[in-house]
Amino acid sequence: MTDAVATAQLVAEAVARIDGVVRLHGGTFGEVATYRAGGRIAGVRIGETEGEVHVVAGLHRNVRTVAEEARAAAERIAGVPVTVTVADVATDEEAAQEGT
Numbered sequence: 001m002t003d004a005v006a007t008a009q010l011v012a013e014a015v016a017r018i019d020g021v022v023r024l025h026g027g028t029f030g031e032v033a034t035y036r037a038g039g040r041i042a043g044v045r046i047g048e049t050e051g052e053v054h055v056v057a058g059l060h061r062n063v064r065t066v067a068e069e070a071r072a073a074a075e076r077i078a079g080v081p082v083t084v085t086v087a088d089v090a091t092d093e094e095a096a097q098e099g100t
Contacts, residue, residue, distance in 0.1 A: 007078055008034035008044045014073040015044070015053055020066035022095045025054040025087035044074075051075075051082040058095040 015021055024043025026032050032054045033040040043054045053074050057066045067084045074082040090098065 002036075004046060005034060005036045005041070008041045008046050010077050011046060011051070011053065011074045011082075012041050012044045014077055015055065015070045018066060018069050018073065020058050020061035020063075021070060022056040022058050022090045022098050025056050025085075027054060027087070046074075046078045046080065046082075048080070050080050051078050052085065053082055054085045054087045056088045056090050057086045058090050058092065060092050060095070063089065 012024055016024060024041075026040075026042035030040075030042065032045055032052060033042050034044050034046065045052050051074060053070055055066070055070055057063045063086055067086050071082055071084045074084065
């Protein structure tokens, strides 16, 4: 696993653990991802100078707070500025169906 892939994996795991993140979101056409042998890490793209993370947020928390926490976690791990996009929101009922 390359450093870039390992970093993306760590970012994905950290962001997914944030209360209010229902899941990572790969974009409309799956374009937001880090590719690795055997698959991809949807919703995270980290470059040398910047990164991006796309999430689905639950409505039980303030969406801006969730995005800010995701940004801070991602930047702490990646060491570059990260833009967080809330690509969709999920009701509490939808989030429960997702298992979060």
